[in-house]
Amino acid sequence: MVAFQTALNDEVIYWVRQQGFMLLLCAAVLMAFVWPQPGHANAVGYADLAADLSVALIFFVQGLSLATKKMLAGSRPVRLHVFVLGWNFILFPALASLLNAPMSFLLGQELCMGFWMLAILPTTIASATALTAASGGAVPQAIFVSILSNLLAVLLVPLLAVAYLSHASGADVSLFPVLIKLCWLVLLPLALGQCLRRSCRAWSIAVSQRARWLPQVAILYIVYLSFAQTVSSGVLTTLSIGRLLTVLCGVLLLLLLVSGAVWRSSGLINLGPGERVAAFYAASQKSIATGLPLLTAVFAAASLPWDTGLILVPLIVYHPLQLLLGGILVPRFNERA
Incomplete structure (x- = not known):
């Protein structure tokens, strides 16, 4: 009995460590409901400045930790990268648009907009690479295409997002201020991190390894602030349990449809098992x-x-579900390998 209890405790501790970020993400959302004061109008200016600094910190650390030579090792085959980028920025948004059509009768404009914003985002870097490695896949190719997707997203996401927002609002949303802000918050910190990595390689690697937790903390803060502003605005009081369940079901359906379509279509382009x-x-x-x-x-x-907090809801829901599905598929892919 004691041995069983010890084994059970070890399993619980292991699960908590594996799902730590997901649990903290949920805690950040719950904290926004308990303490929404930073989202009040009087505190928004300071909170937005802190959010901007958090964004810059994320990309600076990515620039420090980005191994250029390792990334270039996975540049072949080209058809794999075209396939992934096509799904990231064309086919995924197309499926989301089809799903948005029937859901528009059940969800408000912000939540439907959130599905579109989710669909145009790039792939993960750490998760896609880690899950590929755990599944016996081609890790260099995963690294290369995931980084390429994220770099292209710096240009494509603002273009697609501004075009959609202009259409949805009927207003003229200027792209220039968006690109200027992204240059300050994304490109400049990323380039600075890369320059430091090239000039002070040993120092930058040591700093990036010790600062791996900083981007996660920054993401948690951005999530907390977004939901705190949502709670403070009182919009959630108009969001029913039924709409929340609809979002959850819609995100789950989108994830399963995309995953099934991606796997089947990947068999049509003559890739190796690991690729x-x-x-x-x-x-x-x-x-x-x-x-x-x-x-x-x-x-x-x-x-x-x-x-904007409501617009981010589909992304917040999709993130833990994709990790859960990826973890479930790891042993299946290993069996195939």
């Missing part, structure tokens, strides 16, 4: 690490009339 696993994870996942800062910068520069 097919890398293509699956990179094409079906969406990055909260890159996507949330990009969307935050776009929303801030565009001065939207809607509640």
Whole structure:
């Protein structure tokens, strides 16, 4: 009995460590409901400045930790990268648009907009690479295409987001302020991190390894602030349990549809088993690490009339579900290998 209890405790501790970020993400959302004061109008200026600094910190640390030579090792085959990028920025948004049509009768404009914003985001870097490695897949290819997707997203996400926001609002949303803000918050910190990595390689590697927790803390803060502003605005009081369940079911359906379509279509382009696993994870996942800062910068520069916290709800829901599905599929992919 004692041995069983010890084993059970070890399993619980292991699960908590594996799902630590997901649990903290849920805690950040709950904290916004308990302590929404930073979202009040009087505190928004300081909170937005802190959010901007958090975004810059995320990309600075990514620049420090980005191994250029390792990334270039996975540049072949080209068809794998075209396949993943096509799903990231074309086919995924197309499926989301089809799903949005029937859900528009059940959800408000902000939540439907959130599905579209989720669909145009790049793939994950850390999760896609880690799940590919755990599944016996082609890790260099996963690294290369996931980084390429995130770099392209710096240009594509603002273009697609501004075009959609202009159409949805009927207003003229200028792209120039968005790009300027993204240059300050994304490109400049990323380039600075890369320059420091090239000039002070040993120091930058040591700092990036010790600061791996900083981007996660920054993401948690951005999530907390977004929901705190949502709670303070009183919009959630108009959001029923039924609409929340609809969002959850819609996100789950979108994840399963995309995952199934990605896996089946990846068998049509003559990829090896390991390359097919890398293509699956990179094409079906969406990055909260890159996507949330990009969307935050776009929303801030565009001065939207809607509640941005509600727009982020589908992304917040999709992130833990994709990790859960990826973890479930790891042993299945290993069996195939």
